[in-house]
Amino acid sequence: MTDATTNDDGIVRAADGTPLKKRLGQALFRSRLRAFGLVTPLLLMIVMAFLLPVVIFLKQAIYNPTFESNMANVSPVLAQWDAVSEPTEDMYAALVADLVQARKDKTIGKVATRVNRELSGTRSLFTKSARKAKKLEAPYKEALEDISKKWVDIETWKAMKIASKSWTPAYLASAVDMKYNADGSFERKAEERRIHLKLFVRTMEISIIVTVMGLLLGYPVAYLLSTLPARTSNLLLILVLLPFWTSLLVRTTAWIAVLQGQGVLNDLFVVFGLATDEDRFSLIYNKTGTLISMTHILLPFMILPLYSVMKTIPPSYVRAAKSMGATNWTAFWRVYFPQSIPGIGAGGILVFILAISFYITPALVGGEDGTMISNFIDFHMRRSLNWSLAAAMGAVLLVIVLFLYYLYDRIVGIDNMKLG
């Protein structure tokens, strides 16, 4: 009390008159520096190898400069154009100049692909015209019309206008089954072309079912583990952890062996007369297969947080409840269960987030109606090479997860989650 004195201004000061807060900050500076030094390597790695790539990739969802950077003359003209009036001769001239240049730079293929995404059938139009562009003479409108009638179609120009915008909401719109028009408006895609939303809904549905199933199957196991004597529970815990030591691929293929038409389970059904030999259950290459194998694969992620929370609930709570006259069920429901909620929260959110982005298992056993959004992202990454759309779908998925995380925080509270 003699070293720290409060002055009239209300600031606590150290013996030499400097504010105590400043003094404390100086004293703690070195230890803070050292603490920061310890995390720096990991921080750098995460920033360089994770955060930066994620940000760069997500940027592709709203930024695609393929057209604008390779078609330098026509792009500013397209930006001016109102997307309603007839394209002028100047616009055709700019287009021909760009086609010549793009052919020289060997970038016409990329440009053609980009426009083709907005209006299918334009790919060959661009490559064919670019080959002949060098020999074209004014008036360019008629010259291009000679190559293809499509050049005087305003839809072609609209597609070019959409593609010419490097910063574009088109991909995000497409990820949620909307269409971005040349005049800047949005509309829903035609009924038969709405596939993404259905896929998002199915992904959510599968993730929720897997989480609930995991909870129903995992809760009793975790309870048993937490109440058994240490030796037995350690042995059983190894059995729970065993799947972690087996490759995900192996576990999934094992399920194929069990669930397929001529598989172990169906054979047993036939033996016990639950199914006829000709009419076996289709348990795999559909949603059922995805649900069964994903529940199994993600179960340890549910059991472990539950177990670690239940381990900390002293048996005396339930005993106290019983001594006060509560039946087994009341003691469980009113006293034990509320205290295990942090474990349910942790296990649930862990399983849900892993499930929502699950890839290998639905790819192998999902078939037609058991595939998830991540399989579609993979398709656009590796097959159709539409990275911008893949990025847009990834971004939508990220937003959904963050939103659910926020909801969870509001309802359960993030600090109510315990992993151990």
Next chain:
Amino acid sequence: MARDSNPEGFVVFDHVQKSYDGEILVVKDLNLSIAKGEFLTMLGPSGSGKSTCLMMLAGFETATHGNILLGGTPINNIPPHKRGIGMVFQNYALFPHMTVGENLSFPLEVRKMGKSEREAKVKRALDMVQMGDFAGRRPAQLSGGQQQRIALARALVFDAELVLMDEPLGALDKQLREHMQYEIKHLHESLGITVVYVTHDQSEALTMSDRVAVFDDGIIQQLSTPDDLYERPQNAFVAQFIGENNKLLGVVKSVKGDTATVQLDNGATTEALAVNCGDVGNRTTLSIRPERVNIGGRKTKMSVEGEVKELIYLGDHIRCRMDVHGNEDFIVKVPNSAGHTHLKEGEKTMLSWSKEDCRALDA
């Protein structure tokens, strides 16, 4: 204070045995009768079987053999929630997700009591432990002593006739513990409830109980009132476990009436009150309380010369470690009264005690 322990007591343990592994009995043939309104403490070192007995009474452990009766009815097959026994746990076991008020109203809710009746009872119970203003708090916001009171109130709120307490004061600091001892004692007296209290703290047992059952090795070593337990221990374990005690080992030479002549291991002979020393030729432990030893005085048959080894000043008394009959840890308490004997280290002095204070017990 002692109540008669007729076999038709309120709580009766009748030849109760308990084994967890089928090899070792942790409770060996327990017979105990607790009268209505009695405060009985089960005292003993850890692993002595006292907590197991309490858990069997509460219904959380089943007796391997024998009967437990509550109010004359055997309760072996009655589940804990139907026994109507209040219980205070070592770590209080207050439900962390409920407020203090909700904790207290829990036992009333499961009894399907109406809201207004519940509130009245909760309020009464909280006032009883002077915690009336805390109904809205969470247990985590309370200090250890306050949690203790709430746990006590929760065990009492549903008017249980029998309340069990499993080392309820173990986690409190010394001062608070002593204060709570009196409070529990007063509650017991004013409510007229029967209390079975488990502790390993002998001073706690002596302060609070009507009777104390000293447990060791699954057996009640002695069951008597606190003063009896301290002043007239029946065997060496009790003498050693309750309070401070000086031990002298020897062999019984002769027994005449209640007087035993004992030859100590260093060759000297002394007389003692024959309590539990067996026949001539048996080994025996002589037990003498440190405060019952007189310093100085004339030489008698019971007196002996001792050498002062160490003096520790403790304010109200001086603790004197002496070499007596070859026992170098013989403690004598010299009261710090006006004109008390001043001793110096290395000094030799005569010590004496009366025959009744030197008890010949089992070896």
